[in-house]
Amino acid sequence: MYKNIKVIAFDADDTLWVNETYFREAENEFGKLLSKYETKNKIDQELFKTEIRNLSSYGYGVKGFILSMVECALELSNYQIKQDIIEKILNIGKEMLEKPIELLAGVGEVLQSLQGKYKLVVATKGDLLDQERKLEKSNLLKYFHHIEVMSDKKEKDYQKLIQHLEIHPSELLMIGNSLKSDVLPLIKIGAAAIHVPFHTTWVHETVSDEESSKLAYKTVLNIKDVIRLF
Structure with a gap:
């Protein structure tokens, strides 16, 4: 796949x-x-x-x-x-x-497994200074080729990212916790996505079952499960 x-x-x-x-x-x-x-x-x-x-x-x-x-x-x-x-x-x-960075279980293992086999990037939205600070404190920067802090995560925003990376949409896989921001826009532009739910989600990031069921994507319960998909 x-x-x-x-x-x-x-x-x-x-x-x-x-x-x-x-x-x-x-x-x-x-x-x-x-x-x-x-x-x-x-x-x-x-x-x-x-x-x-x-x-x-x-x-x-x-x-x-x-x-x-x-x-x-x-x-x-x-x-x-x-x-x-x-x-x-x-x-x-x-x-x-000022909160300390609490990595989710399995993150380091997954990144280490995929590094070298694929180009790994961060595609996140939020305040640039705050996200840069968190990435620095996370000690994960060594795994990533590129960091993209986006003002939003809609189809047009991902299309810009794809152009910047000089790849075809079918060559991009997005992994994230939000169906609205990390999954559905990717599927709609011809990229792939894996949904890794988090136990709490901001109401603004929720989507209806009807909307999410129309598109094909994988859901895993833990990010470590991503490894077996490859």
Whole structure:
């Protein structure tokens, strides 16, 4: 199935290392700070709406998340939020940026197995500085030929990556945890993809069963299972 593959691209967050778990923890802390103004469910809903509204301005990543938390806090409190709460929100974000890198089980084994047989690249989205920092701290840079931090992961974004790598779509395999970002766009442009689910997924990254069932891709429960596919 993968006999034509020359380049294997890996998503970073929640594919190589833990990431989304920290956002859930931050949302819980944010909910506690705003509990005098709204219910936890309402706070979560409004924060999500604010994040989505700001994606076109801030993009993906922790920094945009911090700004969205501040904006949401101002709106939910009718601009009565105290300065010390704003400071605590900023500190939540700073703590996220300083989190140690927790590699997912089997990542090193898979990369070591595939290195030399294929050109390995990272194709991730988010804040450039933060992703570069995480890659440096992960000690995984030695495995990768190319690092691509993308503003988004839609079909046109992957087509640009393919052009940059000077390959045909059928020669690219993407491995990632998000059906919306790491799998479906690849299948639609003629590339291959392997889905490695993570135990928690941002609502914005979910897709319907109807949409995902229309396209052919592999799903493995652990990234180590990728090795046996080759």
